[in-house]
Amino acid sequence: MMLSIIAFGLVGLTPPVAGFGTINEPVVLGQHNEHEMVTRLAFQCPSGQRSDGICFEPRSLDQLAGYHRDVMGLPLTGAGFNGAVGAPDTLDPVPEGPEAHCDDADFVDIPGYPQSREQATANLQVCVDHMRARFRQASVSAEGLVDERNRIRLGTVELINAFGGDCRFAFPSLQINVLARPKCSTLEGFGRALHGVQDFYSHSNWADWTDNSKPISSSNPPGLAMNSTAPFLDLRASGPITPDQIPHNLTTGCFTIPDTTPGSGNCAGRVTHHTINKDHGVINLDATFGEVGVFSLRAAVIPENFHNAVMAAVQASREAWTSLRDELRYRYGKTAGNLMICALVRDDPIKECRTRTVAIAIDKSQLSVDHGTMELEQALAKELNSRLTRHGLDKVEVIEFSESAQVIYPMGYPESAVFDDNSKPSGRTNLGHALELAINDTIATQPETYTDRAAIVILTSGAQKPDNPNEMHSLAQLLLTQTNRASQEGIRIHYACINSPPSPASQPWQECNPGSQGLIPSILKTGGTFAFLNPIFPRITSDFINLITHRGLAWTDEYLPDTTRLYPGITLAILLDSDTSSKSLFYPASKGETLNFTIQDRSLEGQGLGGGYFSITLFEEKDKIKIATYTSCGTEPLTLIYEATGDLDLKVVAELGERYFSHPIDLTNSQVTEPQADDREGEETWEPEIVFTIELVSNMPTKDESTTETKSSIVSDWAEATISGSVVGETLTSETVEVLEETETVDGTVGKTETESRVVSDDATATIEDSWMASTAGVDTETLMVGNISGNHGEL
Secondary structure, eight states: OOHHHHHHHHHTOOOOOOOSOOSEETTTTOEEOHHHHHHHHHHBOOTTOOOOSSSBOHHHHHHHHOEEEEETTEEEEEEEEOTTTTGGGOOSSOOOOGGGTTOSOOOOOSTTOSSOHHHHHHHHHHHHHHHHHHHHHHHHHGGGGBOTTSOBOTTSSOOSGGGTSSOOOOOOSSOOOTTSOHHHHHHHHHHHHHHHHHHHHHSSSTTOOOOTTSOOBTTBOOOOOOSSOOGGGOTTOOSOOOGGGSOTTOOOOBOOSSOOSSOOGGGTTSOBHHHHOOOOEEEOTTSOEEEEOTTOHHHHHOHHHHHHHHHHHHHHHHHHHHHHHHHHHHHHOHHHHHHHHHHHHOSSHHHHOOOOEEEEEEEOSHHHHHHTOHHHHHHHHHHHHHHSOTTTTOEEEEEEESSSEEEEEEEEOGGGOOOOOOOOOOSOOOHHHHHHHHHHHHHHHSTTTOTTSEEEEEEEOOOOOOSSHHHHHHHHHHHHHHHHHHHHHTEEEEEEESOOOSSTTOHHHHHHSOSOTTHHHHHHTTTOEEEEEOTTSTTHHHHHHHHHHHHOSSGGGOOSOSEEEOOTTEEEEEEEESSOOEEEEEEEEOTTOEEEEEEEEOGGGTSSOBOEEEEEEEEETTTTEEEEEEEEOSSOOEEEEEEESSOEEEEEEEEEEEEEOSSOOOTTSSOOOOOOHHHHTTOOOOOOEEEEEEEEEESOTTOOGGGOOOOOOOOOOOOOOOOTTOOTTSOOSOOEEEEETTEEEETTEEEEOOOSOOOEEEEEEEEOOSSEEEEOTTOOTTGGGTEEEEEESSOO
16 A cells, blocks of 8 residues: 555545555555665666666666665655656656556456456556556657767756756656656656556466465465566557467456455455555565565465565566667667667766767877877876776777877777887877777777767877978878868867977977878867877876866767867867857966966968958956957967956957958968959859967966856956958058057057056057957956956057
């Protein structure tokens, strides 16, 4: 019996039908949360182990099985959660009827029995059809777990309080709750189906032994003593139960109130639920049993009947779960189906159900020895490996390369990975061979599922430029071919060059970009990262791995808006084109921190096609306040210095300009003019493609960010960037820029003086003769309370 039975009895409504117990109330109702315990026996993972794709992890199992609470070994009645399997017994607003419990399919082959074998089978069919419908509810609801790119959807699987905590199973009619989290809806359908499956064994004589001390009658039906589960409980099946699946003497019990032996009312002369049930008894999670409840007459006389019913219910529950897994793979395909299964059994499926492959390529050329980067490369590889998901979901391969590439750890589990084969570094660097090997092995490892689930991480100190131009061209072509191939295959490339350029025209820049015009945009178009790492920064290892994991190691990881964190010592390459016309970057600044941003347009170095302007805007993120905007018109770098006088999040937004040239433009020529109409005849429209790098240097490279609070007192208006009066083709050698009062011109730039208050002067102007333009129109006088900003080539 259930607590809900008492409640319904008080209001005079038709009571629900009882099955295995749902709540923990052994004194009055004789229940020991039997449905919960059967479900836990069926699906619990071994202690301390993660799910293998079949067992359910703790919080997910709580949703399916429910949970109860004890204090000093005494049950707290009503404290806990019924779970999906207990949902048919829940008062919300009414429990489900007899069809959810496989009652009223009673028959005994004795003269004058009120119901025929055919009638009993028809009632059993109603129960089976109900379970099949609930099963379909689960399989259909699962569609909401993944998106069109086979990624688990955010907000569909979380079980933390921010997303609603425990599921709410309150939909007794046959419906799919489209408003609930899909994980909850799927578990509800499955749990309600399981309730009927388990009750069949509790409410029938399928696994019973016969009480031979009494004659066969409606009060003592025969036992079938079956050692296998019922074939007609195949929930993927459809249509009528075939006669050969129904043993002639199969019976469940007739239910009515009062539930007695012998029966009364509609159950007079029939096997009753009171007679046949094995609903009450203590079930332990080690598959042992305690006392059998006195409310179960059949089990009280022969305790093995309770044990047999429980174990049959456990096995049948597992078979139902196997059927649901098969149905999900059949209905949605193997890849999506396996993701759905993982989402149901894992407690943190967003993180742990990605089934990614990662190939880490470590540079072991002579150049890496000369630059002293081998140790850092291996440290980066180990740090990345430590972030991968264990338990068979992520796999990693480690490759060493110089002129050739070889695998030192084949694609396998991260916990066993090795990162050095102890061979001597030698030879030149051939990045193309490393990429080719990594792509080939990635595809071979998961030929059906590698797309959007794979990443290649290149760790290198750069490559020397060959003396032979043909060799250089060949190496560059191989590298570009492989990066373009990775992009087409949905494989992200993250490229880390441990050779940060101290100046834009330095040799390290050329070494990190070995003769391959277009290499940077090609890598960025894979969705990955191109970064220069300065090894002198103490947290460079963890910061770079934080960068690429937050960015999204593989495409399947990309859930959040594309806002990239900046880190001191890491120079990032950014691509702006017609597909990605803006890019956001952020940094949590601390009080007293001085930040030096260096932005360099790389388009005219062969990285990107050029053909457009781009702007850099600095925001205070919390209040969405624009501090200043700079617009690029050429190749001169912008150095921007910001002094934070309070804790705040800074946001840097790069945006492609609205005006494009119809072909690449040599902005080194100060007299750029608009192409005339007759010059354009026969030309294809040129799509703009800008590549720039942004470097951040801080005077607090090792600050404790856990104590940084985000706040701001900036209250300025939007600062608008303008190309004053310019149109495409006009000379861009000077611009009129609004500046702050109390400023002075220093070496052709606008320099900020250290004043305690600032006001905007309507008539203050300055001439900027370089290729960056700045504007601070409308900046409020309180700007200095949070930060001071200055810069070369357009300084505030």
